[in-house]
Amino acid sequence: MPNKPADLPRSRQPKLAYRDARFIESHEARTLRIGAEYLEPQARLKKAGVQNTIVFFGSARILPQDVAQARLSVLEQPEPARPVPAQVLQEARTALKMSRYYEEARQLARLITEWSLSLKRGSHFLVVCSGGGPGIMEAANRGAAEAGGLSIGLNIKLPFEQRSNPYVSPSLDFLFKYFFMRKLWFAQPSRALVVFPGGYGTMDEMWEFFTLLQTRKMGHQAFILIYGSDYWKRLINFDWMAECGTVSREDLRLVNFVDSPEEALDIIKRKLRRNRFMRAALRHPFP
Numbered sequence: 435m436p437n438k439p440a441d442l443p444r445s446r447q448p449k450l451a452y453r454d455a456r457f458i459e460s461h462e463a464r465t466l467r468i469g470a471e472y473l474e475p476q477a478r479l480k481k482a483g484v485q486n487t488i489v490f491f492g493s494a495r496i497l498p499q500d501v502a503q504a505r506l507s508v509l510e511q512p513e514p515a516r517p518v519p520a521q522v523l524q525e526a527r528t529a530l531k532m533s534r535y536y537e538e539a540r541q542l543a544r545l546i547t548e549w550s551l552s553l554k555r556g557s558h559f560l561v562v563c564s565g566g567g568p569g570i571m572e573a574a575n576r577g578a579a580e581a582g583g584l585s586i587g588l589n590i591k592l593p594f595e596q597r598s599n600p601y602v603s604p605s606l607d608f609l610f611k612y613f614f615m616r617k618l619w620f621a622q623p624s625r626a627l628v629v630f631p632g633g634y635g636t637m638d639e640m641w642e643f644f645t646l647l648q649t650r651k652m653g654h655q656a657f658i659l660i661y662g663s664d665y666w667k668r669l670i671n672f673d674w675m676a677e678c679g680t681v682s683r684e685d686l687r688l689v690n691f692v693d694s695p696e697e698a699l700d701i702i703k704r705k706l707r708r709n710r711f712m713r714a715a716l717r718h719p720f721p
Contacts (some may be wrong), residue, residue, distance in 0.1 A: 542577065
């Protein structure tokens with residue numbers, strides 16, 4: 435007499451679909467993966483009590499100042515039999531020059547976190563958020579950690595490995611497969627975005643958020659600070675865009691250049707004081 439289904443050996447029992455890794459990684463289950471990258475961060479952020487974020491964008495390649503200085507010092511004292519190519523030496527000098535942005539992002543994140551903690555609304559009220567990797571991202575998480583606060587890292591799975599930097603709060607360390615879901619979590623809790631010098635990825639993020647603000651698709655009040663006018667004004671001529679009619683003069687109000695951590699913090703405080711949601715959340719003026 436043939437075995438009944440209930441009598442099948444455990445090894446022959448079919449898998450539950452959501453426990454079948456092969457199915458979950460398949461094209462057919464893409465919608466489930468996308469949903470998971472919305473629901474899992476939502477649940478963790480809610481559990482952590484995160485209410486608002488200040489997002490830092492910028493190059494993953496910018497070094498801490500001490501690291502950049504040490505590398506240049508080695509190159510400037512080469513062995514006589516192995517001269518350093520001029521291009522390599524120039525790149526190291528440029529890296530040292532650019533390292534100021536690492537230190538200033540670190541300082542700004544520390545100042546924001548210290549200010550947030552001084553508001554006595556808990557460590558989760560206004561949280562620094564970065565892409566979780568090296569460079570400017572690391573600087574932001576590092577500054578928040580030095581101030582004794584929490585910080586978020588929204589990392590992305592890439593063909594080449596990018597580990598989370600060691601300063602991200604472990605409970606707020608995320609890894610995404612999809613860039614668009616990662617961008618959603620940059621945007622959704624954000625109150626401000628600070629864009630430091632960067633490359634393709636930084637510009638992609640910056641233009642996306644300019645577009646969201648221009649078209650009023652952000653869903654809440656937020657603003658962008660562009661940090662480092664020397665870099666950005668040489669890279670992008672916003673006034674020329676308006677002069678050519680590709681953006682309106684009104685759109686230029688979205689462009690706020692800043693050049694020091696103190697200036698950036700002052701603008702962040704001033705703009706958040708005008709934010710209806712933030713005023714209601716605090717129920718009293720910001721100090």
